[in-house]
Amino acid sequence: MEEEDESVLIAENSTTNGHINGESSQFSFTVFLDRVGEVILSVNSTGLSWIPADCPIDDNSSCIGRLCHAESAAEIKFSDVYATELADWGAVRQLTKCCFLHQDSEMYLFVVHAMQRTKTKASFWHLVEYTFGHRDQLVCQMIVNNIKLYLAKQIGRPKSLLVFVNPKSGKGNGQNIWGVVAPIFSRAKVRAQVTVTERAGHAFDLVSSMSNRELISYDGIVAVGGDGLFNEILNGLLSSRFKTEFPPVPPEFMASPGEDPSTSVPIPNEINAGTFNPNEDQFPLLSTSRHYESRFPSSRTEDGVCRTADEDVEFSFPHEWFRFGLIPAGSTDAIVICTTGARDPITSALHIVLGKRIGLDIAQVVKWKATMDSDFEPSVHYTASFAGYGFYGDVITESEKYRWMGPKRYDFAGTKAFLRHRSYEAEISYLDVKSKKTHLGLTEDNSDGATEACQSQKRKIEHVICRANCEVCNTPNTGMVKSKWLRTRGHFLSVGAAVISCRNERAPDGLVADAHLSDGLLHLILIKNCSHALYLWHLTHLARKGGSPLDFKFVEHHKTPAFAFTSFGKEGVWNLDGEILRAHKLSAQVFRGLVSLFANGPEV
Numbered sequence: 001m002e003e004e005d006e007s008v009l010i011a012e013n014s015t016t017n018g019h020i021n022g023e024s025s026q027f028s029f030t031v032f033l034d035r036v037g038e039v040i041l042s043v044n045s046t047g048l049s050w051i052p053a054d055c056p057i058d059d060n061s062s063c064i065g066r067l068c069h070a071e072s073a074a075e076i077k078f079s080d081v082y083a084t085e086l087a088d089w090g091a092v093r094q095l096t097k098c099c100f101l102h103q104d105s106e107m108y109l110f111v112v113h114a115m116q117r118t119k120t121k122a123s124f125w126h127l128v129e130y131t132f133g134h135r136d137q138l139v140c141q142m143i144v145n146n147i148k149l150y151l152a153k154q155i156g157r158p159k160s161l162l163v164f165v166n167p168k169s170g171k172g173n174g175q176n177i178w179g180v181v182a183p184i185f186s187r188a189k190v191r192a193q194v195t196v197t198e199r200a201g202h203a204f205d206l207v208s209s210m211s212n213r214e215l216i217s218y219d220g221i222v223a224v225g226g227d228g229l230f231n232e233i234l235n236g237l238l239s240s241r242f243k244t245e246f247p248p249v250p251p252e253f254m255a256s257p258g259e260d261p262s263t264s265v266p267i268p269n270e271i272n273a274g275t276f277n278p279n280e281d282q283f284p285l286l287s288t289s290r291h292y293e294s295r296f297p298s299s300r301t302e303d304g305v306c307r308t309a310d311e312d313v314e315f316s317f318p319h320e321w322f323r324f325g326l327i328p329a330g331s332t333d334a335i336v337i338c339t340t341g342a343r344d345p346i347t348s349a350l351h352i353v354l355g356k357r358i359g360l361d362i363a364q365v366v367k368w369k370a371t372m373d374s375d376f377e378p379s380v381h382y383t384a385s386f387a388g389y390g391f392y393g394d395v396i397t398e399s400e401k402y403r404w405m406g407p408k409r410y411d412f413a414g415t416k417a418f419l420r421h422r423s424y425e426a427e428i429s430y431l432d433v434k435s436k437k438t439h440l441g442l443t444e445d446n447s448d449g450a451t452e453a454c455q456s457q458k459r460k461i462e463h464v465i466c467r468a469n470c471e472v473c474n475t476p477n478t479g480m481v482k483s484k485w486l487r488t489r490g491h492f493l494s495v496g497a498a499v500i501s502c503r504n505e506r507a508p509d510g511l512v513a514d515a516h517l518s519d520g521l522l523h524l525i526l527i528k529n530c531s532h533a534l535y536l537w538h539l540t541h542l543a544r545k546g547g548s549p550l551d552f553k554f555v556e557h558h559k560t561p562a563f564a565f566t567s568f569g570k571e572g573v574w575n576l577d578g579e580i581l582r583a584h585k586l587s588a589q590v591f592r593g594l595v596s597l598f599a600n601g602p603e604v
């Protein structure tokens with residue numbers, strides 16, 4: 001049906017307050033609502049509401065009256081409405097006085113599309129459609145046009161998105177899942193430029209080779225897949241655009257194990273630039289402004305010509321409006337679960353079209369050497385969720401052999417790695433930061449001296465779960481933060497660095513229940529060698545809601561903005577967001593809220 005211009009139309013049965021045309025502040029119409037009957041529909045700048053026309057709000061005289069009112073009066077905020085449209089001429093069903101449905105006469109229809117929280121789990125959002133009818137088509141047109149005007153004023157909603165669909169994600173459902181959510185985007189009039197990936201690395205290549213100008217012609221990039229696809233796109237965006245110093249490392253880090261640091265490999269200038277200065281008072285990583293400098297290399301245009309940096313436009317971090325979206329279709333989907341509280345494609349699509357926004361910490365992981373004997377060749381990687389060594393590296397290496405099993409491969413590979421029970425000798429240095437600002441989750445005595453009992457007590461006090469409008473994530477860093485390197489060496493079953501809690505089906509509270517999406521800290525979890533039985537006990541705590549996997553003697557947990565790792569074996573395998581990274585020597589730092597996501601945080 002063709003839409004007309006804003007019509008200045010006041011029907012006989014309408015009341016208005018303000019101007020209908022363009023700047024209407026409030027108006028009411030008697031219309032029909034499908035499955036209810038005649039209602040008085042009011043529209044104002046915050047949303048729409050209706051009450052039954054023949055069931056006044058104070059008519060509680062009968063139980064039927066009360067029932068009708070409870071079920072048929074409602075209010076929807078525009079912040080929850082993602083589209084409205086005229087529909088064809090059709091039938092509206094009405095509720096009789098005895099609350100039975102019967103078919104009423106046909107009329108012109110219009111539909112309002114919105115989200116609704118599931119009653120039992122607020123994080124799960126579902127689609128709701130309200131179909132209204134009126135015998136005058138112009139009335140329908142005018143109401144729709146006015147609702148559209150209000151929707152256009154909603155801030156932060158995307159208009160144009162790049163979408164990557166991994167057909168091989170999870171159980172191979174990527175394309176089907178996109179098929180399910182695509183109508184939400186088209187109803188919301190969001191243009192989607194869709195690429196179905198043909199191979200691993202396809203999305204990385206496309207994103208990294210795009211000019212900034214082309215990239216910011218979109219409002220964001222959506223991954224329909226798992227954490228691995230998201231990670232690929234993230235790296236594609238950051239690798240050529242985000243230039244920063246390497247993570248700080250302790251002075252002796254560049255020496256080989258057992259080697260005298262003074263005879264170690266000369267460190268290139270760029271590496272020196274990132275070396276931590278223990279005498280520096282102001283901690284360099286915890287930026288107060290959360291604005292990161294970036295340099296812009298030349299980039300390629302569509303016709304393959306390389307532009308110089310001058311011709312391209314700036315892409316700042318964190319970007320003012322450019323966001324990532326993630327529609328879960330993978331095997332783990334930890335990032336989606338942590339950022340929306342649900343593993344549900346519809347919920348994620350609604351977070352995107354409604355223009356939600358949340359900052360996400362990103363860890364920069366630098367691999368210095370692949371094996372003990374290889375040369376220093378730093379390669380930079382970024383992760384939004386997790387980097388793990390030892391058990392985690394073994395699981396990912398093993399699971400790659402069984403990709404055909406789909407998500408079950410992780411259980412199979414995990415069992416094999418568990419039975420093998422290998423430990424790895426390694427040295428880990430981490431920055432111990434002390435701050436009076438307890439919002440960072442750091443306390444004055446964050447380090448060495450604390451007893452096991454104290455640590456357990458402290459963990460309980462600090463157990464603030466990250467959620468929508470999280471106070472910890474929204475508090476800016478202020479004041480001076482002191483730091484020093486602490487070191488631990490030994491045999492470890494695993495070394496893990498979690499950027500976020502990494503909740504997933506196998507670990508319902510995540511690896512670290514109280515990790516935050518945007519607090520500028522990594523959670524370093526060191527599992528020292530222990531008996532098979534104790535390790536199993538730890539794993540069962542991980543797999544249980546409300547478990548305490550960190551409250552074991554053989555588990556060290558440190559909140560830190562940076563760490564450095566050296567393996568004492570010949571080589572080391574890391575698991576970076578589900579991808580293999582061979583690193584004998586590695587360092588990492590976190591950037592607070594470096595990118596933004598179309599998400600709200602879990603509503604728990």
Ligand SMILES: Nc1ncnc2c1ncn2[C@@H]1O[C@H](COP(=O)(O)OP(=O)(O)OP(=O)(O)O)[C@@H](O)[C@H]1O
Pocket residue numbers: 166167168169170171196197198199200201202224225226227228229230232329330331332333334577578579
């Ligand atoms: N067309 C493709 N064929 C094969 N591999 C692909 C293709 N497109 C992307 N990939 C790669 O598949 C890997 C895994 O994808 P993805 O993360 O989407 O699913 P998953 O591994 O099942 O889920 P999760 O990461 O949540 O466990 C990614 O590293 C990505 O590079």
